[in-house]
Amino acid sequence: MQSVTSVPESLADExxxxxxxxxxxxxxxxxxxxxxxxTATKGAPWWVWGSFAVAAILLPYIAVVLANAVRPRTPGSSAPVTPRGDGPDQIGR
Structure with a gap:
């Protein structure tokens, strides 16, 4: 039996x-x-506008990695599927 606090977040919410x-x-x-x-057009030091530029270049990669990070499956949440023995008989009908 699962407690309300142990129920994982719904897929839609995640x-x-x-x-x-x-x-x-x-x-x-x-x-x-x-x-x-x-900052580059206003004459700020190179490291100021360079830092913003590097962040602008790296953030899309970080955004995609974070967007594709799904929650790990909890142990025991899935059970192995065993095939039934009536498969070939069904095909022959």
Whole structure:
């Protein structure tokens, strides 16, 4: 018997969370890109606009990895499937 606190998050909720995390990460990436352009045109030191540019380049990879990270299966949550012995007889009917 499972307790309410031990029930895993529903698949729809998990997927919605991953989509939300992806969109937030890509939003931060857009801000970093804009900040790199603005700071470069305003004459900021290279390491300032360079840091924003590097973040804008690396964040899409991070966003995709996080969006594709699914929760691990809990042990015992799936049972092996054993074939029934009536398979060939069904085909012959």
């Amino acid at each position: 997927q919605a969370g991953r989509i939300r995390r992806y969109l937030v990460t890509m939003g931060v990436r857009t801000v970093c890109f804009l900040l790199s352009v603005v």
